[in-house]
Amino acid sequence: MNSRRLQRVVKLLSRLPGVGEKTAMRYALHLITTSEPLAHDLAASLAELQQHLRPCSICQNIAEIAAPNDEPICAICSDNKRDRATLCVVARVHDLLAIERVGAMRGGYFVLGKLLSPLDGIGPDELPIGKLLRRIEDGVTEVIVATPPSVDGEATALLLKRELETYVDKKGLKITRIASGVPHGGDLEFADPITMGRALAGRQAI
């Protein structure tokens, strides 16, 4: 148990989100004892990730590059069929992937990378707002704010609304916020009180 090599791998694995010391040890021992060339393949794939994936220079989504000096542009930003007039602002790449999975969003994205959170030392200046404004000047007519419905997510949405105000007044930019509430096909009786409350607060005329 005191192999320094093993300890090192355990230490590294336990830095991953959701992985504790025990799980890290299970992973490490599995990698050693399995007959598959798993450790080797994993190491090679991870090294490739590092080499070929970068944040997209346009939207901060994950972009694949062939050579180290290529400009990273993600698959969505390089897709000509995408509607460039609609821009969906999300907090994390996770959220982008979740929206993409649905397939209903035909526009582009902008990943903030973080949310306004003074308690974590993140103020308005830490958000890539200048970059977002430049992007909007590039022919965007609608911004969909898809930050999460948490306190930080709501504050970030309010900040974006304020920062984009001049574009609304001068260029007729439309700003929308994703709805939140009862999922489609869900029986109302299964909705928790918070979700139900939100759905009621955000009700729409029919």
Added chain:
Amino acid sequence: MVRLRSISIRNFRNIHAADVELGPRLNVISGGNGQGKTSFIEAVYLLATSKSFRATKPIESIARGADIASVRGRVTEDDLEREQSVGLRRGGRVARIDGKATATLAEYAVTTPAVVFHPAGLALTAGPSAERRRLMDRVALYTDPTSLVALEQYGTALKARQKALVERGATARDAEHWEALMVEYGGRVMASRARAVEKIADVGGRAFKEIATPGLSMNIAYGPSASSVPSEYREALVKHRAADIRRGSASIGPHRDDIDLKMQSVPVRGAASQGEHRALVLALKIAEIEAISEARGVRPMLLLDDVSSELDVERTAALFKYLGTMPGQVYVTTTRPDLIDTKGIGAHRVDFVVRSGVIA
């Protein structure tokens, strides 16, 4: 009605292991000071609500030398029986009903309602406002299950605004957004507290008339710190920014709410006598029980920790008279079991003696 049939306590304060079958109506727990009486009803309260009325951190309730404390029990409501358990360890707690963890601790807390009355609770009317806000929020939890979420959200926005102001000054660009959220979440908290106090006020006023000197009347009203008109609330926050940086927290908002208590139209703080304060506290406790009963549709268990030592003879008699009319399970701790006057409910009295953490 809801009642606890049995309880198993492990490593909880000075109780290392206890398995007790409980009486359906009145349980009298006696013993000398420091033997574990309060620990015992604290365990009952923990099982019912997942919280302690003494410790603020779970770790403080775990017996010295142990890593985990647990309380497990069978609860019956109407004809149905369920098993509930609460485990405490460093860093957190797990609460389960029939083996399944509830989605939130608030959901667990409202399942088996319990109301506690302990000596420190006597500061309710004369002491600081935090205790009175807790009373409103305990009742609001039953009348409006989402109130707790709004309160947490409000707290987050409140702290974020303060940090933004301290770090970037009164002109911080994001201050207005945190303030907008404080007004939104705070507005929800105020609305649910107003409803909770409305419920408390009616019953509390009537209970006080029965307990206090004839002719005295109590007036209970919600005392919000901020305006319920959103634009006024927001303007006031903006106006107070500089002052709030100096004082370290927002000067207005639900975190400074109170319950306005008046006797004969005069605010009670500083004016009421000791005896009157006791009557006020007792009336508010009865109001809490009634408000929760009505909102939850079931009588809460009532835990009385050494109240006869703090209440005077008259008030103790009034309390037990009320208990006689209130169906429900009651727990009483005392150093003098012979002094517990239980005419109304004595027929179903079960006595326990606690000595050095052992319950017999």
